[in-house]
Amino acid sequence: MILLKEVIRRKASPLPTLSNKLFCFTLVNKEHKVNYIFTIVNIILGRKKMKSKTKVVRVMLVSIFLGVMMVNVQAQGVTISVADFIGGAAEVEVFEYLEQQFQERNPGVKVERRYTPFAEYTDVLTTSIVGGSPPDVAMLYDFNAGKFIGMGAILALDDLIKRDYPNVAQWEADWAPGMLTRENGKIHMLCIRGGPRCVFYNVDRFRSVGLYYPARTWEEFVQDCKKLTRDINGDGRIDEYGIGLAATKQGEGMWDWFSVLTAWGGKLLNEDRTAAFNQSEAIESMQFYVDLLLKHKVVPPGVLQTPKHKEVEEFIAGLTSMTWYGPWFISTLKTRKPKFKWAVGLMPTHEGRMGSSVGPIWWGICKASKHHEEAWEFIKFMTGPEASRYMAKKLEYTPARLSVLNDPELQKMEHFRVFVEQAKLPGAYIIPMIPETPQLIDILVEAYQTAMSGRKTAKEALDKAAAKWNRLIAR
Template sequence: AEELEEEIVVPVTIKLLHQFNDAESAKFEEIVADFEKENPNIDLEVERNNEANYYEKLVTTIMGEAAPDIARVEPPKAAQYIAAGYATNLEPYISEDFRADFFEGTLQPVLKDGSLYGLPQDVAVLVLFYRTDMFEEAGIAAPPATWDELVTVAQELTKKPDIYGIGLFGGWGSFEFYPWFWQAGAEMFEEKDGKLVPAFNSEAGVEALQFWVDLIYKYKVMPEGSSTYTEDDVKGGFFAENIAMFTSGPWTIAGLKENTDIEGKWAMALLPKGEKEASVLGGMHFVVMEQSEYKEEAVKFLDYFMQDSVQVDWAKSLNLLPIKKSVYQDSFFQNDPLMQLFSKQLEVAKSRPTIPEIGEIDDLFGKAIQSAMIGAQTPKEALDEAAQKAEEILERQ
């Protein structure tokens, strides 16, 4: 009997693969150490891989039957792995209440036939940033709440030759455009005769892109070079008082707070709405690999990581958004108007589609947006051409 007891305490080793940045990685190691203290029977081996070949490496381990027990993956990859049967169905391990505490949009990429195959690990969402000093100077009382108000406000803020009301950019492909696209009521795909077909060149899709183009050429409230701008370009304009509004996520806050020149001169608001309210989600997910021999232990760690106290600590120390609704009730977040704003925007935020072909199609979509922004094609021409190519990609499957 004594021998048996000794065997029982031999810890099982589970492996977790991630690509956190330096600050996140250091904090994560602390959480892992606390978890191991509480669970002496589980040894959590953490491997960090920040190389460009992160996903190649992961697939190689899967093919070699040596997959980690848990992996941190981006939404399109999560969808691919779930479709390929690499990820574990988590339904047997989680309760309805646990599931209900996540924002609906964050679960979309890891849902298959109504079952969850992963959990959100972090979340980001686009909101509107604006220069309060420029607003005051122009006598504008509040940030715009609708597309029409955005045009009016941006016109009042634009001054020749180089001060613009708003900076939206095409250099990141489609990411920045998605909120406006969804607000117009557009969708990327639709089902036709049991097949998925491109729908982004619908009337609503064209209307959204026309709105962006009009901001540049008709209303002249956005720089002409916007098609190739990245966030850094627009942020630079915001700092220099050349751009009064732009859209960004929580990752921008630390940089704004560090810049003493604009201290007290900026604020955030919900995105102005079109037909409907919408924003776009960014973020990562944890999946438990189907190959794992220790699924229960893997889920036990995820459960630990998702505890409110751990999530409060994680979000607070890294300036990140909590992924669970309940955490926004914590006094720290309750008293932070920025966090409350993000939580409101999250309620109407959506994930980008996660079909396996999305990488290629999103690329076409981004190029179409840029083509219309430089005036090479009309929004309709650009989206029609991209939709035709997207249809060919979908038919290859």
């Protein structure tokens, strides 16, 4: 700053207050800053035809002005608010570490977390957006992403992606199956982590009936479940079951059925959003699922009153021999230390197709944010290979990028490496992300419960649900 004032004093003594204009630059719209600098330099040097030395002085002055201006901007800084629902101590520690890393690499940007418990998150985010005080960056998940995108609240990222990744095809190819999503043909979010379902199984129980690994096909899976469903003490009551299922009104068990649905080649909706869940593939997959309980009787009774957290407790207690769950269950089992050896296997296939429902979380930029560039740099960093690799190693978050999934270090992580392998395979299923997603799930849960209770067949229940859904979207 001293050097700048000295240059101005020597070259422009008639304008002793000119240096004060420097402090106005940060108040000027950024598109015009350089023009103002050139104008001031022209005043200093005069409008006569410049000699080569004068041109050099002009360039030096511009460089000095730009440098001081950037220091001034960084000193002021920009704060971006980031809304999330990350509440676990280990997760908070990891996310705060990564946010600190981002801030150190971007000294002009400060990250301010807006934490909300998961149960209240969607309502709080909705209120902030509607009320005109949205965060700059928002964490989204499959249940609420469609709502906020449908509201027009989330910025499409395509132009930013094309600008920063000239080889867009190569960039897109690095995302694992299903992890790069488009809504109305646009990319609105970048994935933080996947969350495929895999098979957790009781190794000791398997060996006791002559089994060593989970079945490769769903047909073999049924036979294995029958072997694992036993009356141990001969009192006429089943003591051990093959698999646990959840079928409460909360709908958590639906994600297990979605894995079966995908393996059968089914889907929930057509391109025009009309029901596809009453087509033959979907009906057959649900009937297969229902038969595990009602026909084969390899599932503990009471599934209509069994939420997912209770169903996995049945596995830990040894009542069931298998459960389908995501990588987050690994840390639970390590902490709880069940009285048996356990392991993880890939999901079964049907006619060569594999299905695994995935519950990813994403970062999105709020369209009303005044800091799109800083928010974009933040989500690029937080979903990039370095951050993804760190989260995988510290939290066993399944990476969304193939370049990270192929990291040899992840292949050495017991149990987690199975999820890494599952994430690379085709068949990842994410529910449709549309504004009506909550209503869709409610309708499907009603059909699911009706079929699981035996009051209707899978076809009858899904046909009724399809009619209800099609009426809803036709309004």
